[in-house]
Amino acid sequence: MPQSPIVTSGRIGVVAAGLALVASACAAEDSTAGSGAEGGEGAVKVGVVTSQSGLLSAYGKQFKEGFEAGIDYATDGTGEVDGRALEIEYADDGTDPAKATAAVTSMVGDGTQIITGPVSSGVAVQVAPLAEQNQFLYISGAAATDGITGINDYTFRSGRQTYQDVMTSASLVGDLEGKKVVVFAQDYEFGQANVAAVEAVLGEGQGAEVVPVLSPVETSDFTPFARQVVDEQPDLVFVAWAGETTNAMWQSLSQQGVFDGTTVVTGLADRASFDSFGPAAQKIDFLSHYFAEASDTEANQALVAYLEEEGVEADIFHNDGFVAAQMVVQAVAEGGEDVEAMVDALEGWEFTGPKGEQQVREDDHALIQPMFTATLSGEIGSLTPELADTLDPADIAPPTAG
Template sequence: MTTSLTGSFGTYGNMIKDGLEAGLYCSTEGTNEVDGKPIEFVYADDGGDPEQTLAAATRMVGDGINILTGTTSSAAAMQLGHFAEQQNLLYISGAAGIDDVTGLNANTFRASRQAYQEAAALSSVLEKNNNKTVVLAQDYAFGQKYASTITGILESSGSEVEKVLVPLDTNEFTPYARRISELKPDLLIVVYYGDGAPSMWQAMSQQGILDTTTVASVLVEKPHWSIYGDAAEKINFVTHYYPGAPGGEMNECLTERVPNADLSTHDGFVAAQQIVHALSTAGPDDVEGMIEALDGWSFEAPKGPMTIRSGDHALLQDMYLVSLSDNDGELVAHTVGNVGSEAAKP
């Protein structure tokens, strides 16, 4: 497993690690073995640097490892996807949401949602068509592409969409909040991550936008819910998993092993499920057989049914619609609906 255990992505990498170990335990009925052979995870910390990711993966291949997983950054995920094809490895991307991992090559799979599925869920928050929507996103490659994906989905249903792109180094959000207020949208979709998020949400609250407009955003990990400030209970959230999410037997096993399981914990768990299935079906030395075993496989993840679409390996799944509420000073998430896998499929 090559991931970020330190640095800016360290929180996510450690969640994946916890989920991976829980997923192995739960998928093997506590034996951590497949066909009587123990499964051992080898970890390398890339610190969020794609070059270090590739260097670690190269060392692992030299040691005879032919299954890679765990990446958190989109840049690293793309690098390892190409590397897996070149070296004929099985690669299961971790938390990276970049759409381009889907369909990259036959060797590459994913354990999480992708940006299109979030975009489809965000676009469904306001049920009526022909509304006016503003998309607030960061002005860099991922933010621009994400905003364009949402725009395409909404415009196809007759909605009018305007994008407001904010430079990455912005620390004063009042002008952007005023601009959005002037546009008077029916729906505001916020795709914003990073250190400026608390100030951004504060500016939206100060301009009264959350009192006059339906606002939707992607729910971040629970340790970061404080970024929403006073806006928390007024936002319509979407996510693929959250602490306290409903689920079946696998979710019970996950939360018993990792009581604070969160977004990326689920991603690690799903990666382990895929690894166990591939090994039990084809064996550790048959990469082509492991790929064939996963291609088109449907299984029960902690969150519920998932299917690896045959051909491009999109991970089809439902998306949650979620609200936050204050419970004695602590924010708690509640499911208020869902977007089915068919409606959210890329």
């Protein structure tokens, strides 16, 4: 997570060092042709580097679909901005920072001025320093790590950040002074960022004792970690999880009786995960970044309708792709082919996305946005999210980074 009160990963510069992008970079691995006119005068090249394979491939798929919907919406179906073509190229980062930096190297070496897409926090924090070194506009995708906010002048984000998740969770619980909170998460940037945010917001901010229980990303047997959670006898369990092991993790928590003795708060993830909560589905309090039923903005209606035509149901990270597309169009509309002007065009920009009114904070590029709380209703196999509350963007805004 980022700067005060969140901390950045000390590994941010390890891969980035020495990777200044050059025109001789080799072709991006697994890249595919995107939409938009090819070779037009004044065209702007946009690279979408996201997880089409790997642990977070389902989220990368949603980001790509949402991005395509957003480009359609923001350009009125033309794929152009004031007559200027958007040349969009897609590449698979495989949820692998090294693969992502190779794809970015190739794209920027080929003249790409805008990069977006990472859904992995580990990928996102490695790409960000390259944006500053090579002066391209970088719009991080669904990656939630707070470390993206304020990292440099060229980096923005289209999704929420962990601090906003934790502030939303704080609205779901009562007085935590002197109580114990266990953070159950994966041991990489995303999980570590959640631990730091919970320590800052619920620990330092509300007087709770915060105990992390972190599982290695490669773990498939979560039983010993679930037992650790039970043995801590917490008053609250904050679960931060992503990826294909989600179902197995929830099953382990259920089997070890975690839900029997404490309150469990977690983020409402993709719809495919709803049944994984099993009998505990209606016992969990959910914080939510996005679900289609939470908003009725014009942008959300457009997103839902576009996806329905493709036979897809709007899901958690479709929003982030859609917003990234809105930001790309704004940057090109106001900045043309000048990256510095693109940055200026996004700083302080206020707009309506699928979630509602949002603003890019000028000082550190935090995306100030509403968040939601929710419950799940219905039976296993047909669980649906229901809006409990919409939190005002200002009430959950992260402190200014830097």
